């Protein structure tokens with residue numbers, strides 16, 4: 001490409017032919033340009049000044065000698081030579097500026113013609129024009145000229161492009177159609193003072209498609225001026241109201257904002273209906289919280305058990321006005337379920353609330369036996385069924401008392417009933433219902449513990465009885481309509497470890513919540529916050545309160561101090577309203593006393609060569625139990641053989657029949673391949689459980 005010669009341009013511009021003549025091919029009859037040829041004035045001044053300087057040399061010439069006045073004139077001119085020189089210099093400067101303005105007018109006219117096809121009536125570039133780039137301009141268009149938005153955009157781009165990359169200014173081009181005017185103004189670009197974090201958030205959001213018209217502003221700064229909060233505005237959409245979407249966006253925003261210098265973590269608060277969210281910092285979840293000795297909540301009907309982000313204390317509200325009266329704890333083996341139960345019960349004890357419990361595994365709650373406020377801990381399956389029935393009678397008696405005495409249910413003393421490992425318990429009841437011993441079968445049928453339990457879940461609240469249920473995995477049989485709306489009553493929920501997708505939906509009504517818990521931190525989980533929403537939390541650590549030397553001596557000095565500090569000096573009083581519960585507790589205590597005084601456990605025996613039937617296991621010898629509908633193909637389960645012995649078998653296929661409307665499980669059919677050609681099928685109803693020879697670990701991998 002040929003190099004441009006600016007000097008040549010100027011000379012042609014100053015002294016060459018008019019642009020109309022220059023640019024137009026002779027044969028074409030294009031409209032006359034608006035911006036006329038540039039007319040320079042400086043040469044007159046320059047010539048005058050030059051003449052003034054040169055005057056003495058002219059004095060001797062024949063011409064001046066001939067005309068006397070001319071000689072005088074030249075002498076006078078010479079005496080003004082310096083003012084004339086200054087005038088010429090000023091004139092040159094003005095001329096350069098005029099020429100620059102003229103150039104800019106020419107460019108604008110060309111740009112307007114090419115982008116809008118309109119020839120302007122007048123292009124005004126105010127004096128003095130910008131030396132480097134255009135300062136402002138006014139373009140008058142022909143009357144009624146129509147400029148389409150697209151053409152206007154092109155013209156604006158052309159104007160901005162011609163200005164080059166100044167980086168310090170930007171141009172605003174406005175079309176005032178009613179005045180047939182285009183106004184161009186230059187405004188300085190504010191320096192970008194945004195922090196790298198602010199820029200990263202804005203850039204990522206603007207580049208993505210998750211929000212429409214996202215804008216990030218700083219919401220708050222700390223005393224040192226460090227940004228600690230951002231407000232992100234967007235056009236509300238269906239997505240922005242969905243919890244799953246919000247969770248994903250929260251994660252992405254936290255990653256973009258990165259680690260904060262304060263060590264705190266990013267959290268978000270959404271207001272999707274108004275189209276904004278606020279990112280703020282909060283104290284990270286603690287890794288471990290020892291059960292505090294001071295009463296964290298003064299309200300004696302609040303049982304605190306965990307710490308959430310920003311040091312929020314989370315509690316189970318057992319008061320009469322609570323809308324979450326019963327508590328459900330879901331946690332795999334070793335997830336910290338027992339510690340949470342101990343926390344809640346020791347808190348209950350120090351707040352004057354007595355409790356009793358069922359522990360089918362015999363190793364979870366045994367340490368609480370004899371603890372202030374503990375009426376009884378029951379291990380035996382038949383006696384557990386008796387306890388549940390006695391609790392039912394107590395509930396009826398309490399309701400009757402309220403009715404007769406005309407008192408408020410809130411005046412009834414509270415009582416907490418704990419059922420740990422609920423599926424193991426119902427598995428045991430299920431086996432007892434098919435026991436060889438007719439008396440046992442009849443007893444279980446009469447006690448109907450599952451029926452009594454379902455009643456309690458729905459009705460115990462107004463009788464001052466609170467239920468604490470521990471399971472390894474959530475299951476529809478606990479929540480479905482078949483359990484009499486138990487879901488609504490177990491409003492206080494705690495899940496430890498990670499949930500399966502179905503489990504998350506059942507527990508939290510959201511397939512994403514409780515699925516990415518850091519399982520390397522013991523006691524980490526998701527719990528119901530005070531407003532009913534799920535929040536991440538760190539459960540308090542309450543050591544085993546068992547005073548037996550074998551257990552006590554395992555505790556560290558600090559753990560012993562926690563147990564000492566928590567144990568109330570005064571035991572909560574246990575008030576019975578029914579003889580059934582009173583007699584049950586008394587008999588259970590007598591049995592426990594006898595077991596302590598005379599109890600013996602056989603010493604372990606060594607395996608000998610004597611042939612044993614190694615394929616069968618003892619009646620109560622199963623490690624775990626899960627709802628039949630939770631069984632998966634390939635799982636090893638225990639089934640009764642013809643002799644009533646439990647044999648481990650592998651499940652071939654699982655067929656689940658569900659209610660068309662509610663999706664509740666109606667029946668589960670398991671087919672077992674026994675090796676031969678014939679497959680055995682076993683039918684389980686909605687609430688039946690299946691015994692496992694090994695602890696259930698499916699939920700951790702789901």
Ligand SMILES: Nc1ncnc2c1ncn2[C@@H]1O[C@H](COP(=O)(O)OP(=O)(O)OP(=O)(O)O)[C@@H](O)[C@H]1O
Pocket residue numbers: 288289331332333334335336337338339340364522523524538539540541542
């Ligand atoms: N909140 C907690 N803080 C710190 N450590 C904990 C916490 N909860 C549990 N742990 C640790 O995890 C171990 C197992 O806890 P725990 O016995 O309560 O589990 P679990 O869910 O009851 O198991 P399982 O169902 O088999 O009884 C404890 O011995 C303790 O070391």
